[in-house]
Amino acid sequence: MxxxxxxxxxxxxxxxxxxxxxxxxxxxxxxxxxxxxxxxxxxxxxxxxxxxxxxxxxxxxxxxxxxxxxxxxxxxxxxxxxxxxxxxxxxxxxxxxxxxHDAGCPGQPRQPSIIICQLAALGAACVRIADRFGLLLAFFGLVLARFGRQVAHPSRIRWVALSNQMEQIGLNALPIIGLMSFLIGLVLVQQGAFQLRKFGAEVFVVDLVSISTVRELGVLLTAIMVAGRSGSAFTAQIGTMRLTEEVDAMRTIGVDPIDTLVLPRMIALILLMPLLVFYASMIALVGSILFSWMSLDIPVDTFLSRMRTTVTMSDFLVGIIKAPVFGMIIAVAGCFEGMQVSGDAASVGERTTISVVESIFMVIVLDAFFAVFFSAIGM
CATH class of the missing domain: 3.30.750.24 (STAS domain)
Incomplete structure (x- = not known):
C-alpha cells in the first residue's frame, strides 16, 4: 500500500x-x-x-x-x-x-443578428417614448383642470408670480429675439434675391419674405427661441426645487405646486407668445426692408406697398393663432420635465436637455398640423 x-x-x-x-x-x-x-x-x-x-x-x-x-x-x-x-x-x-444535478454548463446562446438587435432597440425606444408621452399627457390634463379652476375663480391666480414670469419671459427676451429676427430677415432677403435673380424676378423677394415671416417663420423661430431660453429655465428652476425638497415642503404646508409653479409660467407664456411673435415678425420685416433697400435697390415705399397687397389678414392671423398654443406646449413640457427631476444634480441637466428637445419637436409637429389644417379651410 x-x-x-x-x-x-x-x-x-x-x-x-x-x-x-x-x-x-x-x-x-x-x-x-x-x-x-x-x-x-x-x-x-x-x-x-x-x-x-x-x-x-x-x-x-x-x-x-x-x-x-x-x-x-x-x-x-x-x-x-x-x-x-x-x-x-x-x-x-x-x-x-x-x-x-450535474447538468453541465449550458451552451453558448446564439447571438442574434445585428438587424434583430437594431429592431429590439427600436422597439424599446418606442415603448419609452410611448410611456413618456402618456405621462406628459396626464400632466397636461392635470394642468388644464387646474387652469380651468383658476379661470373660474380669478382670485386663485397668483398675480405677483405671474407678473414676475411675464417680465422674465417677455421683457428680458426682447433683445435676443429682436436680434435673431433681424438677422433672419436679412438672410431671407439675401438668399431669396440670389435665387430669384436668375429669373429676373428680384422684386418677388418681397412676397417671399413677407408671407413666410408673418405666416410661419416668425412664430416658429420665436417658439424655438422661447423653448431654448424659457422652457429650459422652467425645467432647471423646478428641478432644483425638487432636489432641495422645496416642492415636497410646499405640499406639506398645503400649497399646490401646480398652482404655484406651473400655472404662472404657462399663463405668462400663453399671454406673451402672440406679442413676442408680432414683435419678432416686425423686426424681421425691418431687417428685410433695410437689406432690400441697401443691396437690392428696392425702395422702402415699394417694399411696403407690395407687402400690403401680398400679405392678407388671414396670413397674420395664422401666425397669431398658433402662438399661444406653442407657448402652452413649451410651458407644460418644461414644467413636466422639471417635476421629473430626481436623484442628483446631473438629473437637472439631463431633464433640461430633454425638455428643450421635446418642446422643439412638439412645436414643429404642431406647426405641420396647423399648416395642413389652415390649408384645408382655405386660410
Missing part, C-alpha cells in the same frame, strides 16, 4: 490493475481543497479499476459528495472502471444527488 502525503487519503494497489482509494476522517468543505489536490495526482490508465473505500469517512457533506462524483465522472470518461465500497446510505444518497 502506498500512502500520499496526507493522512486522509491512501491508495492501495491491488491485483488485476485495480486501485483502492481509502479516505479517512471527514470529507467536508473544509477538507475539499486538500482532498482535491491529492486525488488529482492519481492518473487512471485505460481499463484500470478504481474503487473508493468510504468505510473510514466520519462525515461527508455536499462538497465532499460533489468532489467524489467529479473524479468518478472524469475517470469514467478516461476509460476507467469506477465504483464505491462501504458507502453508507446517506453517503450514497449525497453522491447520487450530486450526480443528478
Amino acid at each position: 502506498t500512502e500520499l502525503r496526507t493522512a486522509d487519503i491512501a491508495v492501495d494497489e491491488e491485483a488485476n490493475a485495480a486501485c483502492r482509494i481509502r479516505i479517512n476522517g471527514p470529507l467536508t468543505v473544509a477538507e475539499a481543497g486538500a482532498a482535491f489536490a491529492r486525488l488529482d495526482q492519481i492518473r487512471p490508465g485505460k481499463n484500470r479499476r478504481l474503487v473508493f473505500d468510504l468505510s473510514n469517512v466520519s462525515v461527508m457533506d455536499t462538497s465532499g459528495a460533489w468532489l467524489l462524483h467529479r473524479f468518478m465522472r472524469d475517470w469514467k470518461h478516461a476509460g476507467a472502471e469506477v465504483g464505491l465500497d462501504n458507502a453508507s446510505p446517506d453517503q450514497a444518497s449525497l453522491i447520487q444527488q450530486a450526480e443528478s
